[in-house]
Amino acid sequence: MVLYELVAACVNLVRFIITAILYPFTSQAAITNAQSQRRLRNQDPRAAAIQFKREFEEKYGTAHPDFFEGSYSQALEHAKRELQFLMVILQTDEHDYTIRFNNETLTSQDLIQFLRENNILVWAGNIRDKEAYLVNNKLEATTYPFVSIIVLQTSNGNNGKMVPVDRIEGLSTPTILIERLTNQINQHNPGLQRIRHERAERDAARQIREQQDTAYRMSLQADQEKERKAREAAEAERMKREQKKKREEERKNLAAKKELWRRWALSQLPAEPAHNQNVTRLGFKLPDGRRSGLWPSAQLLVEGNVDESEEE
Numbered sequence: 001m002v003l004y005e006l007v008a009a010c011v012n013l014v015r016f017i018i019t020a021i022l023y024p025f026t027s028q029a030a031i032t033n034a035q036s037q038r039r040l041r042n043q044d045p046r047a048a049a050i051q052f053k054r055e056f057e058e059k060y061g062t063a064h065p066d067f068f069e070g071s072y073s074q075a076l077e078h079a080k081r082e083l084q085f086l087m088v089i090l091q092t093d094e095h096d097y098t099i100r101f102n103n104e105t106l107t108s109q110d111l112i113q114f115l116r117e118n119n120i121l122v123w124a125g126n127i128r129d130k131e132a133y134l135v136n137n138k139l140e141a142t143t144y145p146f147v148s149i150i151v152l153q154t155s156n157g158n159n160g161k162m163v164p165v166d167r168i169e170g171l172s173t174p175t176i177l178i179e180r181l182t183n184q185i186n187q188h189n190p191g192l193q194r195i196r197h198e199r200a201e202r203d204a205a206r207q208i209r210e211q212q213d214t215a216y217r218m219s220l221q222a223d224q225e226k227e228r229k230a231r232e233a234a235e236a237e238r239m240k241r242e243q244k245k246k247r248e249e250e251r252k253n254l255a256a257k258k259e260l261w262r263r264w265a266l267s268q269l270p271a272e273p274a275h276n277q278n279v280t281r282l283g284f285k286l287p288d289g290r291r292s293g294l295w296p297s298a299q300l301l302v303e304g305n306v307d308e309s310e311e312e
Helices: 002-036 045-060 072-082 097-105 109-117 130-139 174-268 298-311
Strands: 086-091 121-126 146-153 161-169 282-285 291-294
Touching: 045 072, 045 097, 045 121, 045 130, 072 086, 072 121, 072 130, 072 146, 072 161, 086 097, 086 130, 097 174, 109 174, 121 130, 130 146, 146 174, 161 174
Parallel strands: 086 121
Antiparallel strands: 086 146, 146 161, 282 291
16 A cells, blocks of 8 residues: 555656646647637737737736837837847736736836836737737747847947847746846946947047038138139129220220311311401310410301201
8 A cells, every 4th residue: 555655656746747847848839729729910010019018007007117119120129229138028818827927027116117227128019919929939938928138249340139148938026037137237238338338439430520521511611602702802803994994995085086076177177367357256265274266257157157057
């Protein structure tokens, strides 16, 4: 009898060990099978993220990490750009630990405060949604709730890649998550600080180049404006000289024409007759005060009057 009980106890122990070893695989297979038997919610990734947050708050309240409202790839890009740690949370309604994990771990003020103080980005999804299901396959999750810690890593001077550095599968407490996150922060923060420093140097160098380019453009514009004004002033001076020269030429031409006309008019005057009774003296006072006179004959005056009468 004692031997029988001993054998039965050994059999139960072996069965327990085998079950414990195979549980993750059988659990994942059961979940995968259940997932395949129903249709995934094929939503826009951002809409799915918003719905996850809304459903979480309906069940567990508004105390939770700041869930990223966007696709998984957008969360990766955001964390990479801002040099943040990314914590990915995957869960399924079929798992017994989901309610307890959400109700006790994700609503923990200690965890929420820790995530905010360390600027950790959080993306969460339910694998009944297509986006979370694809992420689940990419991260090869086997047990739920599933948490992956992802951080930027660089090598050979490239831009770096977001790489999973830790994974926590199954039910985990706030203390466990904080400890695992702290370990990864201590391990990878020096690398992130180095990247921040390199980015700051590149940004500073770019700003200096931009300032130099701006100063050069402003100097070039000032020189061009100065040259333009100089050309305009030179052109105005040239036109002024040409106008002055033109007026001088017109004045000289007019004076020459007057001189020609005066000479022609003098050439047309008849010889001055003898001073007798048939001569009339015409006197003129010139602008300079001098006086001059003509002695035309009476016959010439009569002919001139006749000509004027005929012209009228």
